[in-house]
Every structure is written in C-alpha cells, then in structure tokens.
Amino acid sequence: MNKLETVFWDLDGTIADTELFGHRIAFNKAFSSHSLDWHWSKKEYIDLLVYPGGKNRISQYSRIKGLDLSKSLINEIHSTKTNYYKELVISGSIQNRTGVNRLINELMDKRIQQYIVTSSSHKSAETLINSSFDSHRYPFDGLISSDIVNTVKPDPESYLKAIELSGSLPKNCLAIEDSLEGLTAAKSAGLRCLVSLSPWIKEPSSSFFSAELVVDHLGDYNKPNKFFSGSYKASTINFQLLSSLLN
Structure with missing residues (x-):
C-alpha cells in the first residue's frame, strides 16, 4: 500500500x-500603464489561459493582434502587472x-x-x-x-x-x-x-x-x-x- x-x-x-479577479485585472492595468489599447474581458482571459505563464500570454496575444513586442517590453509589462497584482492581493480582495x-x-x-x-x-x-x-x-x-x-x-x-x-x-x-x-x-x-x-x-x-x-x-x-x-x-x-x- x-x-x-x-x-x-x-x-x-x-x-x-486569482485568475479573473486578480491577474486579469492587474494585466489590464499594466496594459494601460504601457499605453497599450488592450483590455482582456473575462471570456478573452479564460481563452488565453491555454497559454501557461503571464509572459507567454502577453507574447501570444501580441501575435494575435499582429504585433511583435520585444522580449524586454514583455518583461517590463509583466513586471508592472506583478506590482499591480501585489497591490490587489495585499488589499485582501482575493480569497x-x-x-x-x-x-x-x-x-x-x-x-x-x-x-x-x-x-x-x-x-x-x-x-x-x-x-x-x-x-x-x-x-x-x-x-x-x-x-x-x-x-x-x-x-x-x-x-x-x-x-x-x-x-x-x-x-x-x-x-x-x-x-x-x-x-x-x-x-x-x-x-x-x-x-x-x-x-x-x-x-x-x-x-x-x-x-x-x-x-x-x-x-x-x-x-x-x-x-x-x-x-x-x-x-x-x-x-x-x-x-x-x-x-
């Protein structure tokens, strides 16, 4: 046994x-901070979850949009997103x-x-x-x-x-x-x-x-x-x- x-x-x-009410919200705030006209709806985000990892998700979405974001910019966006996510978590909004x-x-x-x-x-x-x-x-x-x-x-x-x-x-x-x-x-x-x-x-x-x-x-x-x-x-x-x- x-x-x-x-x-x-x-x-x-x-x-x-965390996904819909943490990461998704933080991603959308990060996109705005980097002057990207992107806003992931709940449905869009669920569909994007087939791409594991936040940086990978940004990369895949940029290709869908016909953009070629540099690795350094993807890293910057993800870093900004992580900071927003941290604020959401500390606020106690994620259970x-x-x-x-x-x-x-x-x-x-x-x-x-x-x-x-x-x-x-x-x-x-x-x-x-x-x-x-x-x-x-x-x-x-x-x-x-x-x-x-x-x-x-x-x-x-x-x-x-x-x-x-x-x-x-x-x-x-x-x-x-x-x-x-x-x-x-x-x-x-x-x-x-x-x-x-x-x-x-x-x-x-x-x-x-x-x-x-x-x-x-x-x-x-x-x-x-x-x-x-x-x-x-x-x-x-x-x-x-x-x-x-x-x-």
Whole structure:
C-alpha cells in the first residue's frame, strides 16, 4: 500500500480564485500603464489561459493582434502587472477557494509535506502565499515557480523538480490542480492527480477524466462538493481520501 507523504498544490485557480479577479485585472492595468489599447474581458482571459505563464500570454496575444513586442517590453509589462497584482492581493480582495484552508491544516496536522508548484513568477506566488497564510503556521515546504524552470506546465519539468526537492517517490505524492494543463504536467511526471475545477468550468470535458478524482471544489462542512469523475466520492476532500487515491 502506497503511503501519502507529499502533496503538490497548484496555486492560481486551485488554492485561490486569482485568475479573473486578480491577474486579469492587474494585466489590464499594466496594459494601460504601457499605453497599450488592450483590455482582456473575462471570456478573452479564460481563452488565453491555454497559454501557461503571464509572459507567454502577453507574447501570444501580441501575435494575435499582429504585433511583435520585444522580449524586454514583455518583461517590463509583466513586471508592472506583478506590482499591480501585489497591490490587489495585499488589499485582501482575493480569497482562498472552498475547503483549501481546512485541507491544508489537516495535512499539516498529519505531517504531510506540502509544496506549491506554479507557472506564476516567484514574486507573484510569494505575495499571495504570504498574504493568505499565517507565518507562524506556515504550511509549505517549498515553492517551485516559473523562475526556476525552463518550461512551465503542461511540461512536467516543474513537477519533476518538486518531486526531487521533496525526496519522495512519485507513488507517495499527489498533485492538486484546477486545469487541463496542470493535470497534463502532473500525469507526465508520473503523479496521481486530483482536479478541483476552475470556477468557470461547470462541466468538464472527458480530457479531465485521466485524473484520479474530479470535483468542483474541495468541499467544506457547510458546502459539499460536486463529484464528476473518479473511484471515490466524499462531500469534503480529506487526508483519508487523498491517501485512497494512491492505491
């Protein structure tokens, strides 16, 4: 029987609802600051999420618009965006998703290692983590961001690095993701994966069903989750269920 030792958490969309009400707003402010006549609607931004990483998203969108932005300008825009995002996070306008705090605390009590594995920059990720979690009871053993890998998700590099840092074998680890790109990265690294769907996905495509479990959120005592696919059902995701997904 495989024993759960380590849980890898995606950040944006998995731990917190950051995409539409954090990153998107910060991007739009950055575009205005750099005199770009761009404004990403919710629908546009959701469509652009197929391109992992903020700099990549700017680059891809510039091509769609028939522009050829230099790498240095993309970096400047992204840096401005990161500063705006930091302001939004510090203001307290971004909340953790249902069940996240409960499960993280339970895993801490069980002495399970927890790592953040994200396609965001280290600065953006650290700002959100430090704003969302008490420094006196800090739950994470490490952070793998886009700054320390060559290729972000859906490439498995970030997860392979996380596995190495954790010292655990893949069979003793579980990833928690919200997107198809994250699921693909986790599976390509040999990991079992639970998907807590992005809030705007109401009915997942069959592409998600390679995950060990697919739910709409992690569930809480007064807010049970909705089950879509998997071998186990539970109204709230807990340590016992995560352990079951490894066997």
